[in-house]
Amino acid sequence: MTLETYWPHYLRHHSNRTNRRLHFIGWVALVLLAAAALVTSNLCVFFAGIVMAYTLAWIGHFCFQREPPETFRHPLLANVSSLRMFALMASGRLEGHLARHGARE
Numbered sequence: 001m002t003l004e005t006y007w008p009h010y011l012r013h014h015s016n017r018t019n020r021r022l023h024f025i026g027w028v029a030l031v032l033l034a035a036a037a038l039v040t041s042n043l044c045v046f047f048a049g050i051v052m053a054y055t056l057a058w059i060g061h062f063c064f065q066r067e068p069p070e071t072f073r074h075p076l077l078a079n080v081s082s083l084r085m086f087a088l089m090a091s092g093r094l095e096g097h098l099a100r101h102g103a104r105e
Helices: 003-012 017-040 043-065 075-090 094-100
Strands: none
Touching: 003 075, 003 094, 017 043, 017 075, 075 094
């Protein structure tokens, strides 16, 4: 499976807006904590960012999307797609992708 064939599937598993927002907050937290880890030379801060990002994403999946995270089935593709979704959300371009692939709420 390629990233392009996986992308529509990934979006359909992220149709819930609250789930997507929790993913976005998780990425922001991870980026900020990664920067803090670089400044402080504290690797634990970076790992805390990873834990926080996954925790928020999993809360989004289990509580709002009501299905297990895609990282359980396709870890590499799911993480790359999550970063892509984050970038598209940050640039305000995700809605077109959701509509194109039938992934709206």
